[in-house]
Amino acid sequence: MIGGGxxxxxxxxxxxxxxxxxxxxxxNPQRLYALQxxxxxxxxxxxxxxxxxxxxxxRLSFGNNIAAAISDVQAVxxxxxxxxxxxxxxxxxQYVYKAADEIAQSLTDYTVIITKSTVPLGTSRKIAExxxxxxxxxxxxxxxxxxxxxxxxxxGDFMRPDRIIVGTDTAQPERSQNVQAILRTIxxxxxxxxxxxxxxxxxxxxxxxxxSNSFLAMKISFINEMADLCDKVGANVHDVARGxxxxxxxxxxxxxxxxxxxxxxFPKDTMALMHIxxxxxxxxxxxxxxxxxxxxxxxxxxxxxxxxxxxxxxxKTLAILGLTFKPETDDMRDAPSLSxxxxxxxxxxxxxxxxxxxxxxxxxxxxxTVRYCSNVTEALTQADAVVILTEWNEFRALPPEFLKTxxxxxxxxxxxxxxxxKTMIEVGLQYYSVGRADLSLxxxx
Numbered sequence: 001m002i003g004g005g006x007x008x009x010x011x012x013x014x015x016x017x018x019x020x021x022x023x024x025x026x027x028n029p030q031r032l033y034a035l036q037x038x039x040x041x042x043x044x045x046x047x048x049x050x051x052x053x054x055x056x057x058x059r060l061s062f063g064n065n066i067a068a069a070i071s072d073v074q075a076v077x078x079x080x081x082x083x084x085x086x087x088x089x090x091x092x093x094q095y096v097y098k099a100a101d102e103i104a105q106s107l108t109d110y111t112v113i114i115t116k117s118t119v120p121l122g123t124s125r126k127i128a129e130x131x132x133x134x135x136x137x138x139x140x141x142x143x144x145x146x147x148x149x150x151x152x153x154x155x156g157d158f159m160r161p162d163r164i165i166v167g168t169d170t171a172q173p174e175r176s177q178n179v180q181a182i183l184r185t186i187x188x189x190x191x192x193x194x195x196x197x198x199x200x201x202x203x204x205x206x207x208x209x210x211x212s213n214s215f216l217a218m219k220i221s222f223i224n225e226m227a228d229l230c231d232k233v234g235a236n237v238h239d240v241a242r243g244x245x246x247x248x249x250x251x252x253x254x255x256x257x258x259x260x261x262x263x264x265x266f267p268k269d270t271m272a273l274m275h276i277x278x279x280x281x282x283x284x285x286x287x288x289x290x291x292x293x294x295x296x297x298x299x300x301x302x303x304x305x306x307x308x309x310x311x312x313x314x315x316k317t318l319a320i321l322g323l324t325f326k327p328e329t330d331d332m333r334d335a336p337s338l339s340x341x342x343x344x345x346x347x348x349x350x351x352x353x354x355x356x357x358x359x360x361x362x363x364x365x366x367x368x369t370v371r372y373c374s375n376v377t378e379a380l381t382q383a384d385a386v387v388i389l390t391e392w393n394e395f396r397a398l399p400p401e402f403l404k405t406x407x408x409x410x411x412x413x414x415x416x417x418x419x420x421x422k423t424m425i426e427v428g429l430q431y432y433s434v435g436r437a438d439l440s441l442x443x444x445x
Contacts, residue, residue, distance in 0.1 A: 001025065002076065002078050002079060002080060002102075003117070004024045004032070005080070006154075007147050008024060008079030008116070009051070010047060013051045013054060013155075014155060014159060016054035016057075016059040017159075018188075019059070021059050022054075022060050023063065023070070023073070024060070024062045026063075032064055035051075043330040044328075066103070071108075074182055075112045075183075078100065078113070079116040079117055080096055080098075082268075084268050084271060095117075103131065105135065113128075114142075115145070116146065118210070119144075120206065121276055124206065125169075128140075141176075142202070143167060143202075144166070146165055146208065160193065163197070164190065165200065165209075166199050167199075170201045176199075213266055213270070214269060214270045214284075218286060220294075223257050224257050224258065224294075226435065227434050230436070231434075231437045237436060240435075257417065258336075258391075258434065259336035259389060259415045259434075261325070262325030262333060263326065267334040270291050270294075301336060301340050302339065302343035308413050313344055314348035315348055316385065317349075317351075317383050318386075318387055319354075319379040321355075321376065321387065321388050322391070322395065323337045323353055323359065323366075323390060327391055330360075337362070338365055340389065345370070352380075352381075353370055353371065353373065354378065356394060376395070380403065381406060381408075382408045384411065386411070387413045388413070388414045388416050390416065391416040400423050404427050411429075416434075417435070419433070
């Protein structure tokens, strides 16, 4: 496994749990040192146990010597980062190509080289071309096996996936069949739960990842727009979402309103797909609109908070509960809190924030004036208003009386709709949520 980041580490740990011997190549000295000592540099529930168990069993190891790691192996997975390229939003493939070059210099026997990183269409073929140029005598095949892991539930997603997508070079049928057989062997434990494996050509596998994430992002943006409409007409977005979701053609997932999507996948992949479509003269207007709606959403959420605070937050103390883009992760990439808190700080608010695991990650990204609290109670102290930005379970469990007792003001701005409006209002709190105008204290200003 080339790359010990989020995708590489989770995949390596799960493959070793399948019973395979997995060697992880990681070039970052600090990360490598942590991994070799059983320390997990990312937050993912259950990953520390899985890694340490398989290290003790001798099935999982970490190092920085690629030649030693890929000696006498059946498959090499490339799982390095593909962040947005500075300035234009295209996927940055420098780490992918560097890994391919090192593989070409180190491999001696037949191996299947598999891209697990999210890469634009045609990248797998370009990897194959680079390897052939650097090592013309090497016998190898290329495959694309995109990951579909949700942060906070990555192990479950890997062990109980909806499907496995594998792209091969179908122009060479015999070699393609051989690659398919190797990948079936690698994923054989999942056959016990009858997980379907879809074999496609390389381009289809690469596009499936972008198309899947962009479609899910589009569902989020759609329900957020419906939530805004519900606020205006007196409807309840949760009833609307349930009415939609009961239609099996639509489904209930990703129909939860909020302050906009973030994280490592949706913002990056929608932007990359938009550029891919433009480059091939097949522009995707829906994806373009999804990106615009999401960015506008974050801006509007800051304005909504200010409006619910009487039109100004200057010199007001705001308790911010949740900073990460979603619960069960410390990931702050494109989190709504980044733009929202910057705007609130610009408007003169005093921000007291608490997040169960994300504060250290958030600290260098947020205004230096933000005060980070050790628990919910500290964040609530002397707060004029409370804003829910991430739906951590420990926030869901907060009794209305607890909020009223520990804060100074009475305003609750719930951007994740985790509380019951009726119980909030009954204790005397001014409660505002998203898309539930029929249940809130007052219509959206």
